[in-house]
Amino acid sequence: MKKLFVKLGEEPTLSLFWNSILIGFLLLPISINPSTPFFVIAMLLGAFYSIKNKSKIDKKDLYFLCLPILWILLVISLIYTNNIKTGIDLITRMIPIAIFPLLLLYIRENEDVLRKLFTMLLIGILASMAINLFLALNNSLSIVESQLIFDASYEGGFSFYESFNHGGNHFFGTRFSNTIHPTYIALYILISLVYFGKNGIRFKYIVFAALLVYLFLLSSRAALMVLLSYAFLFIFYFGDMKKRIGLGLLALSAVILFIFLNPRTKTFYERIITFKEKKNYNYTTSEQSRILIYHTCMELIKKRPIMGYGIGDANDVLQEEYSANSYLTLAKNQYNAHSQFFQTFLQAGIIAFVILIVPIGLIFSKGLRNPYVLAAIIAIVILMGFESLLVRYNGIIFYAIIIPLLMRNDNEFLKNSLRQFQKL
Incomplete structure (x- = not known):
């Protein structure tokens, strides 16, 4: 166990800071409640260390400030928010988002810290x-008349395969992730695939197989899109031309097969292409709901593009619009924007939206020279496009730490991964 933690010479506060984050990352995929205290401790220790040591910052890393600025803009939006309680809760x-990027301006990570972070x-x-x-x-197991019965369908009455399509299988989709929304688990898996694709680990292929099976069972369509993009990156970036064509086509075929073996992919396609034929939008499937x-x-952004509706009212105006248009399923489930880009625009307008995408653009520019960075940011952007990642704590804490690490101007992880890529 000692090998999983860091010890940084005569800096016990710094060691405790990183070890608190490591424990937080260990617990994050399991449940947010036990992981939260460790991230709070890390913020306090990081602040104490930064003030005590008066560490210098690299001015090229000042892009980190985009995240605290975004948080400040959201705080300002409370001024024109009617639902103050909801706004303050989210703030x-x-x-x-405000604290960790500031701390990482003063506290630098090294390759050993990053390796242990992703291992945890x-x-x-x-x-x-x-x-x-x-x-x-x-x-799925129950005892009926002294007999052990296996029925994996959530409502009962469906076969194991049929219940996949109905979204009610205990081993599949949202029912399979009991403590955390499957989108966040999928994000952690996708980023881990990128990191451990660069860094070898024991039983690497067994671990990769387990991660892919988990991703399949979570059945996140956005995550499957990310896997498809990974296959294309493999074709365009790795090895010489013959190696790219051979291994790339093999990877692409495997990913396509992986996607279309998923019974919900066919259902997703059928629901999307028949959307315009729908006459009554009162009741919709999850795919059709997203379109609406x-x-x-x-439509709401067109009405208030400059300042948005305020962080507390963004969801309220969505609910009002759903009801006005008789989107009963959306109103009943109180859906948010289901896209962080739309969510931020609704909350605080175009300036906040621009601040949100600046770090993403910076990381993309680095990614053009480094396929590992490109793969990581593609995963984050696609999932941000289909989920409001910065509404739940699982997404907030992960984003607040990973984005600054990817933005780092002089990062050992980025340098070493680029060297390995150039040797291919």
Whole structure:
């Protein structure tokens, strides 16, 4: 266990700072409640260390300030928010967006810290998979008239395969992730695949297979899109031309097969192409709901593009619009924007939206020279496009730490991964 933690010479505060983050990343995929105290401790220790040591900052890393500025703009939006309580709750939840980038301006990570951070995340992912498998099995077994019955369908009455399409299988989709929304687990898995694709680990292919199976069972369509983009990156970036064509086509074929083996992919396609044939939008599927949500967001943004509606009112105006248009399913479930880009625009307008995408653009520019960085930011952007990542703490804390690490001007992880890429 000692090998999983860091010890930085005569700097006990700094060691405790990073070790608190490591434990937080270990617990993050399992449940947010036990991980939160460790991130709070890390923020306090980091602030104490930075003030005590008066560390110097690299001015090229000042892009980190985009995240605290975004938080400040959201705080300012409270001025024109009617629903103050909701706004303050979300602002409080988003404090790591303001704190961690500031701390990482003064506290630099090294390759050993990053390796252990992702190792802890990987262990947490595998632990959460084991827990979810146990819970799914437990929920699927029952004793009827002294007989052990296995029925994995959530409502009963469906076969194991049929329940996939109906979204009610204990081993599949949202039912399989009991403590954390599957989108966040999918994000952790996708970033881990990028990191451990660069850095070898013991039993690498067994671990990769487990991660892909977990991703398949979570059934996040956005995550499957990311996998497809990974296959194309493999074709365009790795090895000489013959190696690219051979291994790239093999990777692409495997990913396409992986996607279309998913029974919900066919259902997703059928629901999308028949959307315009729908006469009554009162009741919609999850795929059709997103189309209506995004259309509603764009209409609302047109009305208040400069300042938005305020962080507390963004969801309220969405609910009002759903009701006005008789989108009963959306109103009943109180859906938010289901896209961080739309969510931020609705909350605080175009300036906040621009501040949100500046770090993403910077990382993309680095990614053009480094496929590992490009793969990581593609995963984050695609999932941000389909989920409001900065509404739940699972997304907030991960984003607040990973984005500055990817933006780092002089990062050992980026330098070493680029050297390995150039040797291919």
